[in-house]
Amino acid sequence: MNFASDNAAVIAPEIFDAIARANDGYSLAYGNDDSTRALERRMSEFFEREVAIFLVATGTAANALAVAHFCQPWNAVLCHEASHLMTDEAGAPEFYGGGIKLVGIAGENGKIAPASLRDMIGRGRGVPHSVIPGIVSLSQSTEFGTVYRNDEVTALAEIAHERGLSVHMDGARLANALVRNNGTPADATWKAGVDVLSFGATKNGALAAEAVVFFDPGKAAGMASRRKRSGQLFSKHRFFAAQFDAYLKDGLWLKLARRANMAAADLALGLAESGLPPIWPVEANEVFVQLPAATDKRLRAAGATYVSWPPEFLPAGTPALADHKLVRLVTSFATTDADVKRFVATTRGT
Amino acid sequence: MNFASDNAAVIAPEIFDAIARANDGYSLAYGNDDSTRALERRMSEFFEREVAIFLVATGTAANALAVAHFCQPWNAVLCHEASHLMTDEAGAPEFYGGGIKLVGIAGENGKIAPASLRDMIGRGRGVPHSVIPGIVSLSQSTEFGTVYRNDEVTALAEIAHERGLSVHMDGARLANALVRNNGTPADATWKAGVDVLSFGATKNGALAAEAVVFFDPGKAAGMASRRKRSGQLFSKHRFFAAQFDAYLKDGLWLKLARRANMAAADLALGLAESGLPPIWPVEANEVFVQLPAATDKRLRAAGATYVSWPPEFLPAGTPALADHKLVRLVTSFATTDADVKRFVATTRGT
Amino acid sequence: MNFASDNAAVIAPEIFDAIARANDGYSLAYGNDDSTRALERRMSEFFEREVAIFLVATGTAANALAVAHFCQPWNAVLCHEASHLMTDEAGAPEFYGGGIKLVGIAGENGKIAPASLRDMIGRGRGVPHSVIPGIVSLSQSTEFGTVYRNDEVTALAEIAHERGLSVHMDGARLANALVRNNGTPADATWKAGVDVLSFGATKNGALAAEAVVFFDPGKAAGMASRRKRSGQLFSKHRFFAAQFDAYLKDGLWLKLARRANMAAADLALGLAESGLPPIWPVEANEVFVQLPAATDKRLRAAGATYVSWPPEFLPAGTPALADHKLVRLVTSFATTDADVKRFVATTRGT
Amino acid sequence: MNFASDNAAVIAPEIFDAIARANDGYSLAYGNDDSTRALERRMSEFFEREVAIFLVATGTAANALAVAHFCQPWNAVLCHEASHLMTDEAGAPEFYGGGIKLVGIAGENGKIAPASLRDMIGRGRGVPHSVIPGIVSLSQSTEFGTVYRNDEVTALAEIAHERGLSVHMDGARLANALVRNNGTPADATWKAGVDVLSFGATKNGALAAEAVVFFDPGKAAGMASRRKRSGQLFSKHRFFAAQFDAYLKDGLWLKLARRANMAAADLALGLAESGLPPIWPVEANEVFVQLPAATDKRLRAAGATYVSWPPEFLPAGTPALADHKLVRLVTSFATTDADVKRFVATTRGT
Numbered sequence A, B, C, D: 001m002n003f004a005s006d007n008a009a010v011i012a013p014e015i016f017d018a019i020a021r022a023n024d025g026y027s028l029a030y031g032n033d034d035s036t037r038a039l040e041r042r043m044s045e046f047f048e049r050e051v052a053i054f055l056v057a058t059g060t061a062a063n064a065l066a067v068a069h070f071c072q073p074w075n076a077v078l079c080h081e082a083s084h085l086m087t088d089e090a091g092a093p094e095f096y097g098g099g100i101k102l103v104g105i106a107g108e109n110g111k112i113a114p115a116s117l118r119d120m121i122g123r124g125r126g127v128p129h130s131v132i133p134g135i136v137s138l139s140q141s142t143e144f145g146t147v148y149r150n151d152e153v154t155a156l157a158e159i160a161h162e163r164g165l166s167v168h169m170d171g172a173r174l175a176n177a178l179v180r181n182n183g184t185p186a187d188a189t190w191k192a193g194v195d196v197l198s199f200g201a202t203k204n205g206a207l208a209a210e211a212v213v214f215f216d217p218g219k220a221a222g223m224a225s226r227r228k229r230s231g232q233l234f235s236k237h238r239f240f241a242a243q244f245d246a247y248l249k250d251g252l253w254l255k256l257a258r259r260a261n262m263a264a265a266d267l268a269l270g271l272a273e274s275g276l277p278p279i280w281p282v283e284a285n286e287v288f289v290q291l292p293a294a295t296d297k298r299l300r301a302a303g304a305t306y307v308s309w310p311p312e313f314l315p316a317g318t319p320a321l322a323d324h325k326l327v328r329l330v331t332s333f334a335t336t337d338a339d340v341k342r343f344v345a346t347t348r349g350t
Helices: A013-022 A034-047 A059-069 A092-096 A113-122 A150-161 A175-179 A223-229 A238-273 A293-299 A339-345 B013-022 B034-045 B059-069 B092-096 B115-122 B150-162 B174-181 B223-229 B238-273 B294-300 B336-347 C011-021 C032-047 C057-067 C092-096 C112-120 C150-162 C175-181 C221-229 C238-273 C295-301 C337-347 D012-020 D034-047 D061-071 D094-096 D114-122 D150-162 D176-180 D222-227 D240-273 D293-301 D336-349
Strands: A051-054 A077-078 A101-105 A132-139 A166-171 A196-200 A210-214 A286-292 A326-328 B052-056 B075-080 B101-105 B132-139 B166-171 B196-200 B210-214 B286-293 B324-330 C052-056 C075-079 C102-104 C131-140 C167-170 C195-198 C210-214 C287-293 C324-330 D053-057 D074-078 D100-105 D130-137 D165-169 D194-198 D210-214 D287-293 D324-330
Touching: A013 A238, A013 C011, A034 A051, A034 A238, A034 B223, A034 D114, A051 A059, A051 A223, A051 A238, A051 D053, A059 A092, A059 A132, A059 A166, A059 A196, A059 A210, A059 D034, A077 A113, A077 B052, A092 A101, A092 A210, A092 C221, A092 C295, A101 A113, A101 A339, A101 C150, A113 A150, A113 C337, A132 A150, A132 A223, A132 C112, A132 C175, A150 A166, A150 D100, A166 A175, A175 A196, A196 A326, A210 A223, A210 B166, A223 C092, A238 A286, A238 A326, A238 A339, A286 A293, A286 B238, A293 A326, A293 A339, A293 C210, B013 B238, B013 D053, B034 B052, B034 B238, B052 B059, B052 B223, B052 B238, B059 B132, B059 B166, B059 B196, B059 B210, B059 B223, B059 D240, B075 D165, B092 C131, B115 B150, B132 B150, B132 D240, B150 B166, B150 D130, B166 B174, B166 C112, B174 B238, B174 C075, B174 C150, B210 B223, B223 D176, B238 B286, B238 B336, B294 B336, B294 D324, B324 D324, B336 C032, C011 C238, C032 C052, C032 C210, C052 C057, C057 C092, C057 C131, C057 C167, C057 C195, C057 C210, C057 C221, C075 C112, C092 C102, C102 C112, C112 C150, C150 C167, C167 C175, C175 C195, C175 C238, C210 C221, C238 C287, C238 C324, C238 C337, C295 C337, C295 D094, D012 D240, D034 D210, D053 D061, D053 D222, D053 D293, D061 D094, D061 D165, D061 D194, D061 D210, D074 D114, D100 D114, D114 D130, D114 D150, D130 D150, D130 D210, D150 D165, D176 D194, D210 D222, D240 D287, D240 D336, D287 D293, D293 D336
Parallel strands: A077 A101, A077 A132, A132 A166, A166 A196, B075 B101, B075 B132, B132 B166, B166 B196, C075 C102, C075 C131, C131 C167, C167 C195, D074 D100, D074 D130, D130 D165, D165 D194
Antiparallel strands: A051 A210, A196 A210, A286 A326, B052 B210, B196 B210, B286 B324, C052 C210, C195 C210, C287 C324, D053 D210, D194 D210, D287 D324
């Protein structure tokens, strides 16, 4: 009953096999190898246009590199106030961006509303006193397990572009959102106005595979140097390219994410029926609930694993219940029906 | 009728004379001169304890150097969401601090409330995911022209120190606050728990005189290098030391700030009587009002100078009035009674 | 005949197997897992004292994090003018260190001489004008494939420590040096005065396993946050811990490095007999020679892979030969005797 | 007998008077004032083309802002190994540039030779491993008191531009060089290929007046924000504009620099006749000599002030004499003939 994080799961067999296959013979280091070239082609097919990609070690690095590349140090990154970028990366974007400022925007269900974005862009005392909004970062799926519809992304991107801002998508859980939205990867990203994507596979079955994807390769100038000096250019690059290649091949990403999302939906349904309704709509692979202390204790005793969530994130209309704890439950491709059932049953004390 | 900023005023005669007197003979560059030594002694007397001081070019530099010196790059600076540090320094603290994060705290009248500070320090997902609060920055007087009482500062400093945070005071307008609070400089700063102060004289009569003041000189280790590499070590340092020396001599700072504060009080009273009540309590040298468009036009036509203020700063209970403009009126030692009277009269159309 | 880099080789079977074994069940993310705990214990045994370790993605990251952690931004890193840190990391140390300066020291055979270190530390115009030497970085083995004897490290470390500098060892190829010096890992590092080590396993058989090792865990305070904000904290951390664990187990590191060093020795011998003497003493797993253009052509035609080396690195007494090319040949655990023999034979045109 | 630095001198009377005149009435802060506008016009006339200028507090800031603005963080600044930028700014360029690397080039008389520049640009292992040369910085006059002829600047600028690098001139003592070269300011700068200039007036009679001058205003985009966040935007900007305006008016800069240069020439002549030949050609306002210990003692006793210079800067062919000290003697507009004569006489013990 591990619901601590999708990061706690194993490597998907298909991806592990790809690493094993890559472990043969010599291959030039630092991305000058055939499998990296092959991945570039596959990624371009996946997104239905030529893209420039840069593999990196972590989602934090992908996000920080992406926003830094589209900002001058005096720019601001507009993002949801509860986004991973804002709260969970120990200041990585600020570091990579040479001291850029992250500006949080409040918004229901972890999503930014168009009016709020428009308002925030218009604020401030102007140049040179205020920082200048440079990029909007959208998390897909969001930190609360919700998903922007593609037209919602489009609406935000239009506002951003009209005002000269770029659009970044933090796709650490992009696959889970794609499954929800039923569109193509192209629809979800550049066709909706995304300029640069942090594309994660680690949470959905890879060992460590994260990419920064530029939908306009012309905007990637300098990124090779930027990645290298960030300590993000793997020497045995082929093993990272191989993971992503397997991830995209034959719709593996889709298969894995679908399983994770379905497990979350089942879990949410079961919990709701136990009187534990989700705090936010369950649209990807995360379920947030307030657990009674006794239930929490029972679950822990039964070996369930999950993390507490800071109560400051509870929505305005949802009071913190006495003797309850806000928790996050994350499913993955490895989550079994049995785990879900047992967890739900344990909440019922049955 | 110039109410644009206290920065728009001239140099106070006593300070100008000090520059003139300093302009005689040779003097070692970079602060290795007698007048700098003399200022250090005077500053220590002023604060009733040994302090370490570093003169810099601007208030922005003083603030940025001060908070950077007390933070590791992964620390957060907690400050009021409308503080100058947060909104008006183009990201200087982030730059000087190697990518530190500024975290804004909401609070009435431009002041941070103890409960809000306590709450904010307690937030987050912990190390290594979240940035770690490292310092609290308090503006005295605040960006809205209000003033913390000394015991309010003490209460916040105690919360900060208990949790391992340092306390910075942005004293770009410290003199105006001191006049209001009637205490000694020591009471207003280190006795209330302030660890490091940005002490400004420029807005109150100097040409350019800003100091970072360490109340524990032992904590200033490395600051000489930090200032130099920031491009903030003046070569002809004596002329900057001389300004501050004159500023502190014979209570000049007090005389100048008192005049500014009194002018603001008169202005606020006059405007209130004209049906234009101040948005925030007028406790220092700034008055904020919502001006009807017609009044604004009349004032501009009469040659009045002042700046519009971003409407997003209006307090929750104060709606933006239709056909009104939020404006900031700043007085200085150079503001005349005649200017105040004429401004008020013009608002009345008389 | 791949001599391009030890990074071009496969994963050693023992290490690959460890990854496979780790791929089972759930494991808390971000290093909060049992295998990471186990590695910490094994690493402490390996070095015969309690160490603090931080796994990161690349050697560049390990180096940059290590030197940044021991420096204030106004410190200088003293290193060999041809060190990897200085020439091959695209400015990573400068980036991670918030703008630290790298100061190159010339020295025979890629090594720093004690007198040169002493001289460089004594230079400059003093605080606050000059940067302050903060750390010495030694590469072991060096960029030219030579190895410091342990007493040479000790001599340099003593000079550094006497003057308040810390000592970093770039051990991207530490195993190759250990094999050469025949001492224990403790002898080669902290007993010789090393404060912090970049310990690499990737070039010697891992997929991606690099560690920053603190020999005084007390000096690692803050490093967890520093690593996270650098995007260097792997989520599926167990797979990286497992590699290092296998690397250290049963002397695998030794077995792999020995093979690499022997291949290099054989290669150097063979080339010398062909009239192609090594530019620098061959003490680890790298051989540098000046190849006649015709030989280079013949080797390339035969499928040999290796990289050209910038001619500016040739030692003072060694002129660049006309119609020759300076090349670097790197062996690894995967280099076969057959490859070495065929390469040598090809140089002879036989 | 103060030869410590031109920074130790007073403010020139004409410049002081300009400050006094500016001290009248209100003036918008932060450079939005008439005197700043007027200076922009005068500066454009001075350089015979439209320029964009940014006044800052110190020469260090001017240099650091200028090179940072023309570099990405992974670029290198090529400069003379003994330049002020390299040795005396405590790492300011590295800080402002987000971790750029400074690469020192050796060269006779403090000047870079074309062949050396060409060679250095061609070095390295290429992208993404090596930093990329982004800008060449030339000091005019140099740190050793020598002066590039305009055609020497042109030759270096052509090499730089051909290879895509920009050209910066550190003109902290530009006036002294202009006097020597007899050309126009335009000849000395943009006509010779300079893209951006640090233009200093402080060492030549101002209180504190340093400007970054862009010869192509289109390249200054973003500089207003960059300056502000560096804490380099003075609030009472008019007093800094006024200094520069007076400096350029009626050839004051020329008059002041001529006096300084002539004093240096006299000093050098006198010392040479005393058997103390200058280490480097005396072409501006600095004289370097090796003083016998007894002479040094006699001079100090007589009240002479000057600074020792690090012996590592002695040219290759000039051995450090036993019982001698390398010293720097700087003249300024305020140096009197009497001071020069007395200094020379004291060296003779007469």
